[in-house]
Amino acid sequence: MPPPESFPGRTAFAREVCARFGFFDAFGNPRESSCRAALRDLDAAGLVKLPPARRSPSVAPRPQMSSDPVPAACGVPKRAGAVAGLDVRPVAGREEARILSRLLHDEHPQGAVQHGGRQLRYLVASDHGWLGGFVFASPSSALAPRDRWIGWTAQARLEGLGMLHDATGKAAHARISILSLSEI
Numbered sequence: 001m002p003p004p005e006s007f008p009g010r011t012a013f014a015r016e017v018c019a020r021f022g023f024f025d026a027f028g029n030p031r032e033s034s035c036r037a038a039l040r041d042l043d044a045a046g047l048v049k050l051p052p053a054r055r056s057p058s059v060a061p062r063p064q065m066s067s068d069p070v071p072a073a074c075g076v077p078k079r080a081g082a083v084a085g086l087d088v089r090p091v092a093g094r095e096e097a098r099i100l101s102r103l104l105h106d107e108h109p110q111g112a113v114q115h116g117g118r119q120l121r122y123l124v125a126s127d128h129g130w131l132g133g134f135v136f137a138s139p140s141s142a143l144a145p146r147d148r149w150i151g152w153t154a155q156a157r158l159e160g161l162g163m164l165h166d167a168t169g170k171a172a173h174a175r176i177s178i179l180s181l182s183e184i
């Protein structure tokens with residue numbers, strides 16, 4: 001494999017790494033963002049030398065979402081145990097990803113945001129309709145105040161990030177009463 005500095009930029013190098021090592025998502029797309037993050041960590045630890053970062057004006061990406069609002073669930077009982085066909089499941093496929101993004105956009109105070117890095121996305125389904133969804137995403141790979149407070153070196157951060165998580169978004173249809181676990 002050619003050395004990193006022989007590539008025109010970090011993204012081109014990350015694409016090559018993805019192709020060489022088979023880093024692809026469920027849709028067959030290269031996992032460039034995760035790969036770039038890992039390569040930055042390796043660069044910070046002195047294990048690889050990346051080309052200089054090129055900064056360009058960027059616009060925050062918007063997640064793709066369903067163009068229509070998610071229909072309100074009908075006839076949802078107040079007790080979770082009485083909800084017919086209750087199913088909390090991982091998001092499967094682009095259509096469900098668009099439904100989750102739309103739910104977050106419509107129901108979450110911060111709306112839908114593009115999450116970077118590793119993430120776990122779930123939808124809450126039922127025979128009554130979609131009830132909600134939530135996302136767990138990777139923490140920021142480098143956050144200076146956090147890293148100083150914890151006392152992390154670059155190497156310690158590489159080893160410790162897997163122990164952190166960020167519950168970045170959760171949404172439920174506003175028309176659905178959410179009961180505490182003690183009420184179920």
